[in-house]
Amino acid sequence: MKQLLVIISMFFFGMVAAQSKYEGAMAKGLEQLQAVKSADDMGATAAFFERVADAEKDKWLPYYYAAYANHLTGWMNPKADKDKVAEKSKDLIAKAEVLEQNNSEIFCLRQMVAIQQMTVDPMARWQTYGAEANNALESATRADPNNPRIYYLNGQTLMNTPEAFGGGKAVAKKLFEKAVELYKTFTPASSFHPGWGKEDAEKLLAACQ
Amino acid sequence: MKKLTILLIIILTAGWVNAQTRISGSVKDNRGHIMAGASIAVKGSYDGGVSDSAGYFTFKTFEKGEQIIIVANVGYKPAEQIVMIDKDIAGLVFGLKEEINELKAVTVTAGSFEAGDKKRAATVLSSLDVVTTGGANADISTVVKTLPGAQQVGEQEGLFVRGGAGYETKQFIDGTLVNNPYFSSVPDLAQRGRFSPFLFKGTVFSTGGYSALYGQALSSALILESVDIPVRSEASASLSPIFLGAGLQKVNKEKKSSWGINYGYTNLAVYFSLVPQLVDYFTVPAYHAADANFRVKTKKGGILKYYTTFSANQLGIRRPNIDDPTLKNAFGLKNTNWYQNLSWRENLGQGWKMNLGLSFSTDHNDITNQIQNQQNFPVYTGPSWIDSTNFNLITRGDLSQVKAVFDKRLSGISVLRFGGEYQYSYNKTIYNQYAAVLPDHFKAVFSEADLYITNALAAKLGVRFEHSSLINKTNLAPRLSLAYKTGKGAQMSIAFGIFYQKPENNYLFTTTNFGYAKATHYIINYIKNTSLQTFRVEAFYKKYSGLVKTFPAYTNDGTGYAKGVELYWRDKKTIQGLDYWVSYSYLDTKRDYLNYPNQLTPNFAAKHTSSLVVKRFVPSWNTGFNFTYSYATGRPYYNLVKNGSKYDIADRGTTIDYHSLGFSMNYLLSLGKAYAVVVASVTNMFNSNQVFGYNYSYDGLRKEAITPAAPRFYFIGVFLSWGVDRRQDAINNNL
Numbered sequence: 001m002k003q004l005l006v007i008i009s010m011f012f013f014g015m016v017a018a019q020s021k022y023e024g025a026m027a028k029g030l031e032q033l034q035a036v037k038s039a040d041d042m043g044a045t046a047a048f049f050e051r052v053a054d055a056e057k058d059k060w061l062p063y064y065y066a067a068y069a070n071h072l073t074g075w076m077n078p079k080a081d082k083d084k085v086a087e088k089s090k091d092l093i094a095k096a097e098v099l100e101q102n103n104s105e106i107f108c109l110r111q112m113v114a115i116q117q118m119t120v121d122p123m124a125r126w127q128t129y130g131a132e133a134n135n136a137l138e139s140a141t142r143a144d145p146n147n148p149r150i151y152y153l154n155g156q157t158l159m160n161t162p163e164a165f166g167g168g169k170a171v172a173k174k175l176f177e178k179a180v181e182l183y184k185t186f187t188p189a190s191s192f193h194p195g196w197g198k199e200d201a202e203k204l205l206a207a208c209q
Numbered sequence: 210m211k212k213l214t215i216l217l218i219i220i221l222t223a224g225w226v227n228a229q230t231r232i233s234g235s236v237k238d239n240r241g242h243i244m245a246g247a248s249i250a251v252k253g254s255y256d257g258g259v260s261d262s263a264g265y266f267t268f269k270t271f272e273k274g275e276q277i278i279i280v281a282n283v284g285y286k287p288a289e290q291i292v293m294i295d296k297d298i299a300g301l302v303f304g305l306k307e308e309i310n311e312l313k314a315v316t317v318t319a320g321s322f323e324a325g326d327k328k329r330a331a332t333v334l335s336s337l338d339v340v341t342t343g344g345a346n347a348d349i350s351t352v353v354k355t356l357p358g359a360q361q362v363g364e365q366e367g368l369f370v371r372g373g374a375g376y377e378t379k380q381f382i383d384g385t386l387v388n389n390p391y392f393s394s395v396p397d398l399a400q401r402g403r404f405s406p407f408l409f410k411g412t413v414f415s416t417g418g419y420s421a422l423y424g425q426a427l428s429s430a431l432i433l434e435s436v437d438i439p440v441r442s443e444a445s446a447s448l449s450p451i452f453l454g455a456g457l458q459k460v461n462k463e464k465k466s467s468w469g470i471n472y473g474y475t476n477l478a479v480y481f482s483l484v485p486q487l488v489d490y491f492t493v494p495a496y497h498a499a500d501a502n503f504r505v506k507t508k509k510g511g512i513l514k515y516y517t518t519f520s521a522n523q524l525g526i527r528r529p530n531i532d533d534p535t536l537k538n539a540f541g542l543k544n545t546n547w548y549q550n551l552s553w554r555e556n557l558g559q560g561w562k563m564n565l566g567l568s569f570s571t572d573h574n575d576i577t578n579q580i581q582n583q584q585n586f587p588v589y590t591g592p593s594w595i596d597s598t599n600f601n602l603i604t605r606g607d608l609s610q611v612k613a614v615f616d617k618r619l620s621g622i623s624v625l626r627f628g629g630e631y632q633y634s635y636n637k638t639i640y641n642q643y644a645a646v647l648p649d650h651f652k653a654v655f656s657e658a659d660l661y662i663t664n665a666l667a668a669k670l671g672v673r674f675e676h677s678s679l680i681n682k683t684n685l686a687p688r689l690s691l692a693y694k695t696g697k698g699a700q701m702s703i704a705f706g707i708f709y710q711k712p713e714n715n716y717l718f719t720t721t722n723f724g725y726a727k728a729t730h731y732i733i734n735y736i737k738n739t740s741l742q743t744f745r746v747e748a749f750y751k752k753y754s755g756l757v758k759t760f761p762a763y764t765n766d767g768t769g770y771a772k773g774v775e776l777y778w779r780d781k782k783t784i785q786g787l788d789y790w791v792s793y794s795y796l797d798t799k800r801d802y803l804n805y806p807n808q809l810t811p812n813f814a815a816k817h818t819s820s821l822v823v824k825r826f827v828p829s830w831n832t833g834f835n836f837t838y839s840y841a842t843g844r845p846y847y848n849l850v851k852n853g854s855k856y857d858i859a860d861r862g863t864t865i866d867y868h869s870l871g872f873s874m875n876y877l878l879s880l881g882k883a884y885a886v887v888v889a890s891v892t893n894m895f896n897s898n899q900v901f902g903y904n905y906s907y908d909g910l911r912k913e914a915i916t917p918a919a920p921r922f923y924f925i926g927v928f929l930s931w932g933v934d935r936r937q938d939a940i941n942n943n944l
Contacts, residue, residue: 019647021255025255038260040259043246043259044258044259047248047257047258047259048255048257050248050250051248051250051254051256052255054250054252055253055254055255068222081740083740084283086282086283087283087284091283115263120739120740120741121741121781123788123826124335124337124338127440131440162828162831162877163831163879165877165884166879166884187606
């Protein structure tokens, strides 16, 4: 009887272990993401999330973070071929979208990738990639208008857009204010869901004053 | 119980102690080059690593037993190896094969300049480039002249490419031929193109060796691809002392369809009163131009596009008569032109695509030339060589055409393409009451294959078969190009092709007993491309036969050759915010055609031509500054005089070198709800003396330089646009 109990409890223990294996990996990955010091670290983090995602097969969050981290390598490494980085990011985003449709956070990621590609040659590319970025934010707003990252990202883009093209600090300021307000009430669906951007939004809002 | 606990502890600790096995190795591509950044994973687990800058990887794993190690990288096919994990594994070697994909594969580029976003890396000129090229006044052909291969010809419109005359370059919009791409010719003054650069998303300037889809262009093809659905709805207006314009472009909510209309009126009266001209305009140039378009996306991802433009213009120029300085030559022109183009691009499924083009254009000219006295009254003087220059010419040129191209995707990204075209052209002239008509049914079928043998080697094989009813002749034109990738972003290409063109109408009105003129092109080039820099060098040899001779009889006995080397360098990288390109063309060409007594360098060919285009946008001033400097060595000129049964060169020479520095600036601002661009520009800033050639009097005793109508052209204007799409406002209103 006792043995049976042990076996049963071991069985449950095993399940709990399996559950927490994913959670442990996510926690470890997010920790790594916080601790990143170089583009190589960021690349390793992206690869880690991708491995978790490929192994799990049915979870979009690791693909989301894989794309997010991969995207950031493009900014951290000044020599990176941004088009190549974006190609990989889009590949990962597409995998996330298969598992999670119409998600505001994923659309936000699409905007970030499009902006990164635009910066390669803004004068020549804003018509294509600028439109792609705008469309992504429109979709993100439709999916969840209370996602603070929409306003943070839009503000960031407009802050770097010349006033003559409808950008500038004054326009960006309103968006950062909105973002900061939404961050106050925003709670991620779980500790693994995206929640980033609050400090950056506050910093950029201060820069707009 | 105790035993069991001990056992558990042993199993667990043993598990932990022995859990991690170290796996290491290296990753290379199929050419043996080190690959950094590849990701390595034990399939189905979280364990893995990334290859470092030396291509090495090492990681620890808890997994045991038979496992699959998978290595992946963007643009490569993943590689797998089955390993037995019972102890540390070292020295695993992975070789990844490149995936053939459109972005990475070589493109067949010999002879062609791709412009637009179609091939990211090959982008050379965009519509923005056209409008921000100093001194070009937003004229597509003027900007194309800053690319290697084209001559700086200022006395006639058209692109004179690699020793070819202007009419040997043809323009195509969405695949179909454009009959009158420029405003009607005026003696010794080049005219602008009819089409705005903003109509096009991509421009391919092919200086030779181009695809079998295009024919009847001996030298060059300018292939223009119109924009699809615009990004947003917009109303626009333009104001300048020279012209006024207004337009509306509406995009539906789903961005699936759009329509637009534009109207513009150009009148140079105010301008001429401010800036004196060297010629006397008795009818000031005035142009009405209206256009309309609609575009619809189809369900299967195709698009249907329609564009039409109508223009009416007139001008009259009076210049001294070269034979008798007491007389004047008064040239008057009225032109109306209607052009329409319908194209349909569709995915037919299972790798099939279709491109269908229909176009119709009709062009009417009423041209008079009159000998006048100093009081501007018509006079008859007696000498036939003067009086015979009095004429009235009415022309009508219609072109209707249909073209269909089918694409079938073969394995990988290889494509087989085939199709046909039919053109019906109808040309009528009434010269001093003598009427003549030239109808032509022109048919062509063509087939072409783009074969990607590997990512590094591609071939384009094509053939074209044509028949013109007017001259009742057929031809068969093979085309071949090969491209080989020599390194990252670098490739070599070679091209060979035979090109045919039927004689121009002014010769066909005399006799239709002609064959095709023929040019054989051989091209080799090397390109190195990154997203912000392009280097290109190209050498070519062309052989002409069948060129039109007008003396001693109208025949196809003309011959010629052209050879040269061209360089191009564009750089947006070295200096932040500065975009510049340099081009250089060396040309050696001779031809025996028309009434030439033997092979001569034609008067439109300069030996050395070079351009430097510099653009700088200063964000803090919201202003862009653009300079274009063009240089060409002098061109030959001849006075050919009939002497009994032959033509003699009674006089010859070389014009002075050509210099031109154009400048433009564009200042961006918001005016109320409108975005505005103020544009100011001037051509030939240094007031260089420009001579394009000489005209001779009948007796050959007087010669006069052919020069521009004014040393400089100034422009100032403001372009306003209102985004009807209130998306940005909508977001702001949510705040």
